[in-house]
Amino acid sequence: MGNFFPRWTNWLPLKLAIALVFILAGVTVGVSYYFTPKYTRVGYEPTQPVPFSHKIHAGQLGMDCRYCHSFVEQSGHANVPTNQTCLNCHGVGKGGIRTASPKLEKVQAAAASGKPIEWVKVHKLPDYAYFDHSVHLNRGVSCVSCHGKVKDMEVVRQVEPHSMGWCLDCHRNPESKLRPLDQITNLDYLASDLDRKSFYQGLLDKGVKAEEIAQVIVGENKPAPTAGGIDDLLALAGKTFGKTVSQQEVGTQLKKHWQIQPPETCAACHR
Numbered sequence: 275m276g277n278f279f280p281r282w283t284n285w286l287p288l289k290l291a292i293a294l295v296f297i298l299a300g301v302t303v304g305v306s307y308y309f310t311p312k313y314t315r316v317g318y319e320p321t322q323p324v325p326f327s328h329k330i331h332a333g334q335l336g337m338d339c340r341y342c343h344s345f346v347e348q349s350g351h352a353n354v355p356t357n358q359t360c361l362n363c364h365g366v367g368k369g370g371i372r373t374a375s376p377k378l379e380k381v382q383a384a385a386a387s388g389k390p391i392e393w394v395k396v397h398k399l400p401d402y403a404y405f406d407h408s409v410h411l412n413r414g415v416s417c418v419s420c421h422g423k424v425k426d427m428e429v430v431r432q433v434e435p436h437s438m439g440w441c442l443d444c445h446r447n448p449e450s451k452l453r454p455l456d457q458i459t460n461l462d463y464l465a466s467d468l469d470r471k472s473f474y475q476g477l478l479d480k481g482v483k484a485e486e487i488a489q490v491i492v493g494e495n496k497p498a499p500t501a502g503g504i505d506d507l508l509a510l511a512g513k514t515f516g517k518t519v520s521q522q523e524v525g526t527q528l529k530k531h532w533q534i535q536p537p538e539t540c541a542a543c544h545r
């Protein structure tokens with residue numbers, strides 16, 4: 275019976291064993307690549323069916339993000355615009371912009387056929403993670419914190435990891451990002467551009483007490499300062515933060531008075 279199989283088969287168990295080791299190693303590398311929080315798609319920049327440029331539209335032309343991503347403040351999902359939005363300017367007819375451009379051929383064809391342009395998705399969370407745009411935008415988090423300076427991009431690419439650790443970094447320390455709601459789509463916003471007086475006056479006008487604002491300026495665990503009104507607040511803020519408004523200054527006030535408490539429990543993002 276021993277001679278029934280050719281000789282080389284004696285080596286078969288060893289070959290199988292070696293192959294198995296390689297397969298297992300490959301699987302391990304693959305699994306850890308996909309499942310560790312470090313796995314990111316930073317730099318992902320797919321080619322789009324139409325060479326649409328945010329740099330032209332949102333940058334040079336200064337269009338607000340919400341002109342095209344019109345539901346981003348109301349809905350969990352940000353929408354990509356329909357053909358009609360493009361045709362507002364690029365529609366064939368009187369005053370249509372660049373309608374004969376080859377770069378707009380697919381836009382015209384889509385409009386004629388009624389089929390949407392098949393944009394390639396750039397950002398994608400796994401299905402088991404829950405995310406809602408409107409919650410973030412209505413609480414003072416800007417597009418730029420999660421998508422970078424899209425208005426300078428010829429082609430959109432992912433610049434932030436969108437990993438669990440990255441989400442939690444901000445959830446634990448939101449004051450480093452919070453800004454007034456009218457600055458949500460201003461990707462160039464800097465806290466130092468704010469007028470300190472209007473900022474604090476705005477809080478007072480909303481009914482926040484001067485003493486509460488003062489307490490946040492000096493820090494929650496410091497002895498309570500006395501502050502009667504706007505002049506006291508300006509003096510205190512100048513002493514604490516210096517001449518220009520700082521992000522820490524704005525962020526801590528907004529966090530406190532808007533009662534911002536981003537969730538860190540598993541069930542908030544995995545429902």
Ligand code: HEC
Nearest residue numbers: 331332337338339342393394395396397417421424425430
């Ligand atoms: C004139 C319309 C228009 C304006 C204005 C506009 N966008 Fe877009 N945006 C698009 C289109 C079309 C796409 C899909 C094609 C692409 O990815 O370039 C897109 C895609 C994106 C994506 C990638 C979506 C994905 O697939 O993950 C992000 C992020 C984005 N836009 C952010 C912004 C931000 C931030 C602003 C404001 C600074 C803005 N957009 C302004 C039309 C617009």
Ligand code: HEC
Nearest residue numbers: 324325326330355359360362363364371372375377378381
């Ligand atoms: C508010 C008006 C407006 C809207 C809406 C708009 N565009 Fe434009 N688009 C322009 C202007 C202005 C230019 C610049 C033309 C130039 O450079 O002379 C332009 C340029 C372009 C170009 C480059 C054309 C070329 O030949 O260089 C493309 C492609 C384009 N747009 C696609 C789109 C798409 C796709 C949409 C919808 C998602 C869209 N645009 C929505 C105004 C608009």
Ligand code: HEC
Nearest residue numbers: 339343346352353354395397398399405410415416417420
């Ligand atoms: C707190 C982080 C965060 C903020 C702020 C944010 N986004 Fe997003 N955005 C994401 C994530 C995460 C995804 C992927 C969502 C998914 O796959 O479910 C995404 C996806 C998108 C998409 C693709 C949607 C689709 O279904 O194709 C667009 C467009 C977009 N964002 C635009 C914007 C615009 C415009 C703003 C500002 C007005 C903005 N985002 C603010 C995190 C953010």
Ligand code: HEC
Nearest residue numbers: 404405406409413419441444448451533534535536542543
């Ligand atoms: C730049 C800061 C920032 C980043 C990045 C961020 N968040 Fe948030 N998140 C917030 C703030 C602020 C709130 C609002 C908290 C509040 O209203 O008290 C929030 C609220 C939430 C909520 C609760 C809202 C609800 O609908 O229950 C969920 C869920 C959430 N974020 C998921 C995510 C996920 C998932 C990511 C990563 C893909 C992410 N967030 C990234 C700042 C951030």
Ligand code: HEC
Nearest residue numbers: 309310311313400403436437438441442537538539540543
């Ligand atoms: C703020 C939102 C948020 C919270 C809170 C959160 N997660 Fe996640 N989690 C995510 C996102 C987003 C991903 C997807 C990451 C990716 O695609 O890289 C993820 C991925 C995961 C994964 C897949 C493996 C990995 O690390 O990528 C596991 C397991 C997980 N979460 C478990 C948990 C547990 C357990 C908790 C509670 C201790 C928790 N998560 C809390 C947002 C959250």
